[in-house]
Amino acid sequence: MHLDGNAVAGALADAFGRDVTSAEASCGSCGARQAVASASAYVSAMGWVLRCVHCDAVLAVLIETEGHVRMSMAGVSSLDMPVAGGGA
Amino acid sequence: MTRRPTGWHAAKVTALHPETASARRIELEVPTWPGNDPGAHLDIRLTAPDGYQASRSYSIASSGEGTRVVLAVDEVPNGEVSPFLVEDLLVDDMLEVHGPLGSYFIWSPDSEERPVQLIAGGSGVVPLFAMAEAHALAGDASGFRMLYSVRTPADRFFASDLEGFAAHGSLQLDYVYTRQTPAGWAVPPGRITREVLEAAAWPAEVRPIVYVCGPTPFVETVAGWLTELGHDPRAVLTERFGGG
Numbered sequence: 001m002h003l004d005g006n007a008v009a010g011a012l013a014d015a016f017g018r019d020v021t022s023a024e025a026s027c028g029s030c031g032a033r034q035a036v037a038s039a040s041a042y043v044s045a046m047g048w049v050l051r052c053v054h055c056d057a058v059l060a061v062l063i064e065t066e067g068h069v070r071m072s073m074a075g076v077s078s079l080d081m082p083v084a085g086g087g088a
Numbered sequence: 089m090t091r092r093p094t095g096w097h098a099a100k101v102t103a104l105h106p107e108t109a110s111a112r113r114i115e116l117e118v119p120t121w122p123g124n125d126p127g128a129h130l131d132i133r134l135t136a137p138d139g140y141q142a143s144r145s146y147s148i149a150s151s152g153e154g155t156r157v158v159l160a161v162d163e164v165p166n167g168e169v170s171p172f173l174v175e176d177l178l179v180d181d182m183l184e185v186h187g188p189l190g191s192y193f194i195w196s197p198d199s200e201e202r203p204v205q206l207i208a209g210g211s212g213v214v215p216l217f218a219m220a221e222a223h224a225l226a227g228d229a230s231g232f233r234m235l236y237s238v239r240t241p242a243d244r245f246f247a248s249d250l251e252g253f254a255a256h257g258s259l260q261l262d263y264v265y266t267r268q269t270p271a272g273w274a275v276p277p278g279r280i281t282r283e284v285l286e287a288a289a290w291p292a293e294v295r296p297i298v299y300v301c302g303p304t305p306f307v308e309t310v311a312g313w314l315t316e317l318g319h320d321p322r323a324v325l326t327e328r329f330g331g332g
Binding site for chain 1 (some may be wrong): 093094130132142187192260328330
């Protein structure tokens with residue numbers, strides 16, 4: 001059963017130093033933009049896979065072993081988010 | 089929404105109350121907590137004596153400034169983390185928490201004044217309760233409605249608080265009972281339908297922001313109906329939860 005990007009907010013916050021669930025990820029495969037929170041997340045004890053909610057292509061993968069995390073975001077062509085403290 | 093730093097914190101259990109027969113309300117004191125917006129969640133990480141770690145996400149039922157954090161955790165049978173939290177956790181125990189998490193599934197009293205529709209499936213009510221409570225405390229003028237799908241009356245989370253918000257007029261509250269209804273309920277128990285959703289929820293014409301939280305099939309079914317009913321998919325915010 002898949003979840004959504006909200007479920008992987010913690011690991012992404014560790015990597016980015018901030019919450020990125022409201023950031024807009026563009027799919028490297030189909031080009032669709034989606035909030036990270038709305039991408040499909042497949043979570044297991046070993047890590048997780050984040051897939052495009054439109055075309056199901058893999059956006060990001062995280063694998064965790066003892067004391068080591070490897071994350072790939074090869075399927076994300078761009079990530080858009082407001083700058084901390086920035087005003088529009 | 090306030091930008092708040094996310095980090096790891098030591099939390100002390102200060103109070104435990106039964107929420108339902110299978111769920112527990114857990115109050116934490118987190119001295120380094122930066123506060124959280126309504127709808128945020130956190131990760132709890134448990135470490136076994138042999139070093140094995142397991143972590144799960146839990147929505148936060150409280151919001152605002154301050155270092156008191158309230159959770160309501162439903163026990164997932166055969167889960168790795170929730171059975172410990174519901175059955176074994178004791179007052180004064182320490183927990184490792186990571187948060188606050190979430191900048192997407194968030195409502196804030198200072199966000200633009202639009203009607204808000206909250207749609208909960210089971211324990212998915214937790215982050216929506218935080219929004220309803222923040223709305224009630226702020227005296228915010230946005231019209232808030234909640235549609236809460238739950239198995240039986242005894243399975244309702246925050247029942248007396250929600251009834252209180254409804255009695256004071258800050259929340260229109262509708263229930264869908266899927267297994268057993270209260271005595272004298274007008275409709276037999278059953279899953280939410282598109283017709284029930286259409287009748288109870290703000291119509292698309294008033295441009296509500298809709299927050300849907302529950303198990304994945306519930307969220308996807310409801311979100312699909314909302315789109316069919318003319319709601320802007322960008323104004324339908326979803327959060328799916330699963331095993332824990």
